[in-house]
Amino acid sequence: MEPVIISMVSLCRHYEMGDQIVKALDNINMEFRRNDYAAIMGPSGSGKSTLMNIIGCLDTPTSGIYELNGTNVAEMDDDELARVRNREIGFVFQTFNLLPRMNCLRNVELPLIYAGVAPEERHERAEQALLSVGLGDRIQHKPSELSGGQIQRVAIARALVNKPSIILADEPTGNLDTATSHDIMEMFGKLSNEGNTIILITHEEDIARFTHRIIRLRDGRIESDERQ
Amino acid sequence: MKQNLQQFRYETAESLKIALFQIRSNKIRSFLTALGVIIGIVSITMMGTAINGIDMGFEKSLSMIGYDVIYVQKTSWSTMGEWWRYRNRPDLKTEYAGQINRIIADNPATELEIAVPQMSTYQAMATYKDRVLEQIFSLGTNQEYLKTASGDLAAGRFFTPGESAGSEMVCVVGDDIASGLFPNENALGKTISLKNRKFRIVGVFKKQGKFLGLFSFDNQVIMPLGAFEKVYGRKMFVTIRVKIKDETRVVEAKEELLGLMRRIRRIAPGKEENFSINEQKAFKSQLDPIKNGIAAAGIFITGMSLFVGAIGIMNITFVSVRERTREIGLRKALGAKRKTILLQFLIESVMICLLGGLVGLVTALLITFTIEKAIPDFPVQFSFTLVFASLGVSVLTGIISGLAPAVNASKLDPADSLRYE
Structure with missing residues (x-):
C-alpha cells in the first residue's frame, strides 16, 4: 500500500449567511494515498469547490482534521498555508490563470520564486517542466500566442515545476473542446503513471472516467467513493 | 535563516521586475500618477533652493559690515x-x-x-x-x-x-x-x-x-x-x-x-x-523669524501639493489592486506570502514616487540653472542635502501612499480572489 498523503476526519466547513448556517461540507471522512488519481464530482452547490479549496489549503475547515503529509493544516496561519501551497500543491485552474504579459518560462518559474530557488536553477527546472508537457519549443511565447490546450499544458508545467505532493486540478477541461480535453486527460494519465498524485474536480462523466477513483458529493456529504 | 534571506532577495527582485513592468505597460497612467509627486518635489526643492539663496545673500551682506x-x-x-x-x-x-x-x-x-x-x-x-x-x-x-x-x-x-x-x-x-x-x-x-x-x-x-x-x-x-x-x-x-x-x-x-x-x-x-x-547678529535675529516664517509657509504649501500627489498614488494603487485581484489570488495560491504581496505593491508605489522625485529634481535643477543664467543676482542655491532630502521625501510618500492599498492586497482571500471577475 502507498502511504497516506491526505486524511480528513469529520471535516466540516460551515458558512454563516445572515442567521443561517450553510453546511458546505458536512462530516467528510476520506483518505488519499500517494499516486491516487481521483475525480471529485457533483452538481453545483454540492461542496466540490469548498472541498477543493480546503485540499488546496486556500481555506481551512471550520471543524475536523485535515492532515497533509501528517501535519494538521487546520491549525496553520496564513504564511504557513502559503508555504504548504508552494511546496505541496500544484494548482491547475479551469481559467488557466497564466499571467498574460509574461512568457511561458516566466509563468512556470513563478512558484520557484516563492520557494526561494536561485535564478539559474529556476530557469533550468521551468524549461524541464515545459519540455515534459511537450512545449519545449514554446518557451519564449506569451499565453496570447498559444492555443487553449497549449495554455493548459503551460499551467500543468507550472503545477509540476516545484515537485508537489498533489496536483489539484479544478475543472481543467472546462474551457476546452472535446479533442483538446482528451489530450489534456491523456497528459494527466501519463503524469499519474509517472507516480504523481492527482485530484481533479469535474462535472463531466467522460472526463471522470479517465481517472481511477470517482468521489461523488451531494449537499456537502460523500455520496459515493468508487475505484475503477 | 540564510534560506529566508535568499528567498526575500528573489522575491524582492521579482517585485522590482513586476513594478517596472507595470509602470512600462501603463505609461500614461504612471506618468499622470507621478505628476503629483513631480510637482510636489519641484515646489519643495525650489522652496529649499530659495531659502538657501536667501541665507547665502544674507551671509554675504553680513560679511560686508564685518563680524x-x-x-x-x-x-x-x-x-x-x-x-x-x-x-x-x-x-x-x-x-x-x-x-x-x-x-x-x-x-x-x-x-x-x-x-x-x-x-x-x-x-x-x-x-x-x-x-x-x-x-x-x-x-x-x-x-x-x-x-x-x-x-x-x-x-x-x-x-x-x-x-x-x-x-x-x-x-x-x-x-x-x-x-x-x-x-x-x-x-x-x-x-x-x-x-x-x-x-x-x-x-x-x-x-x-x-x-x-x-x-x-x-x-x-x-x-x-x-x-x-x-x-x-x-x-x-x-x-x-x-x-x-x-x-x-x-x-x-x-x-x-x-x-x-x-x-x-x-x-x-x-x-x-x-x-x-x-x-550684525542683531540683523540675524531680526531676519531669522522672517526667514523661518517664509520657510514654514513654503513647506506647508509645498507639502500640500505633495499630499495631493500622495492621494493620487494611493488612489491608483487601490485601483491597481482591484484590477489585479486575480493575479494576487494566483500568486497567493502559488505560494506568495502576505508580506510578499505587501512588498510588491509597496515597491510599485515607491518606484513611481521615486521616478517622480527624480524627474522633479531634474526639473527643479533646470529651473534653478535657468534662473541663475537669466538673473545672476537672484539668490538661488542648490544643495546636495536638498537632493537627498527630496529623494527621501519621495520614498516616504511612496510608502505612506502605498501602505493602505498594499495591506489591503495582502489580506485578500486567495480562494475568493481567484474567482474575482
Whole structure:
C-alpha cells in the first residue's frame, strides 16, 4: 500500500449567511494515498469547490482534521498555508490563470520564486517542466500566442515545476473542446503513471472516467467513493 | 535563516521586475500618477533652493559690515521700530571714541582694538555742475575708519590723519556716486558740492553692492568728521564703531564695551543704560523669524501639493489592486506570502514616487540653472542635502501612499480572489 498523503476526519466547513448556517461540507471522512488519481464530482452547490479549496489549503475547515503529509493544516496561519501551497500543491485552474504579459518560462518559474530557488536553477527546472508537457519549443511565447490546450499544458508545467505532493486540478477541461480535453486527460494519465498524485474536480462523466477513483458529493456529504 | 534571506532577495527582485513592468505597460497612467509627486518635489526643492539663496545673500551682506565690529548707538537694531523707547535718550558724542581708545590703551587684557567716531545722515545731496544725486549717505569720521569697514579703493586714497585733524574739505566716494556724477570722466580730483560746500574727491571705492538689498555701500560720501560738522552741524546721528580683537569673543567684547560706556556716561549701577551696543547678529535675529516664517509657509504649501500627489498614488494603487485581484489570488495560491504581496505593491508605489522625485529634481535643477543664467543676482542655491532630502521625501510618500492599498492586497482571500471577475 502507498502511504497516506491526505486524511480528513469529520471535516466540516460551515458558512454563516445572515442567521443561517450553510453546511458546505458536512462530516467528510476520506483518505488519499500517494499516486491516487481521483475525480471529485457533483452538481453545483454540492461542496466540490469548498472541498477543493480546503485540499488546496486556500481555506481551512471550520471543524475536523485535515492532515497533509501528517501535519494538521487546520491549525496553520496564513504564511504557513502559503508555504504548504508552494511546496505541496500544484494548482491547475479551469481559467488557466497564466499571467498574460509574461512568457511561458516566466509563468512556470513563478512558484520557484516563492520557494526561494536561485535564478539559474529556476530557469533550468521551468524549461524541464515545459519540455515534459511537450512545449519545449514554446518557451519564449506569451499565453496570447498559444492555443487553449497549449495554455493548459503551460499551467500543468507550472503545477509540476516545484515537485508537489498533489496536483489539484479544478475543472481543467472546462474551457476546452472535446479533442483538446482528451489530450489534456491523456497528459494527466501519463503524469499519474509517472507516480504523481492527482485530484481533479469535474462535472463531466467522460472526463471522470479517465481517472481511477470517482468521489461523488451531494449537499456537502460523500455520496459515493468508487475505484475503477 | 540564510534560506529566508535568499528567498526575500528573489522575491524582492521579482517585485522590482513586476513594478517596472507595470509602470512600462501603463505609461500614461504612471506618468499622470507621478505628476503629483513631480510637482510636489519641484515646489519643495525650489522652496529649499530659495531659502538657501536667501541665507547665502544674507551671509554675504553680513560679511560686508564685518563680524568683528560692534556699534555704540542711541538705538538698538534688534528692536527697530520701537523708536519711542529711545527718544528720550541723550545723543551720543563723537568724543566717546577718543575716551574709549584712551581706556583700552591702558588695559592690556582688553578685547577691543580701536574705536572710531562716525556721524552720518541719509538725507545728503551731492551736486556736480548740473548733475544732482539725492538721498545719498554722508558720513564723517577719522582716518581710522577703514579698520572698521569693508571696502577697497578703486582709485586714489583715503584721507590722511592730517586732513582729518585739519577738517579739510576732502572726501572719498562710493562707486554709484562716482559713476552718477561723472558718467564719462574720472571722478578723482574733481570738486563736488555738498550743501554748497566744495569737496575735493581724493578716493573712489570699488563697487560693493547692497546690504540686505536695502542699504548701498556704493552710495556714500565719507569725509573728515570736522568737515562733516561744518556742512551738516553737530546734531547728526552718532555711531561709535568699535573693532574687536577676536570675532569669536563678541560676547565678552560687548560686555567690556558696555562697562566702558557706562563708566563714560557715569550710569549708576542698577540703572538701565541709555545707549545700545549693536552687532550684525542683531540683523540675524531680526531676519531669522522672517526667514523661518517664509520657510514654514513654503513647506506647508509645498507639502500640500505633495499630499495631493500622495492621494493620487494611493488612489491608483487601490485601483491597481482591484484590477489585479486575480493575479494576487494566483500568486497567493502559488505560494506568495502576505508580506510578499505587501512588498510588491509597496515597491510599485515607491518606484513611481521615486521616478517622480527624480524627474522633479531634474526639473527643479533646470529651473534653478535657468534662473541663475537669466538673473545672476537672484539668490538661488542648490544643495546636495536638498537632493537627498527630496529623494527621501519621495520614498516616504511612496510608502505612506502605498501602505493602505498594499495591506489591503495582502489580506485578500486567495480562494475568493481567484474567482474575482
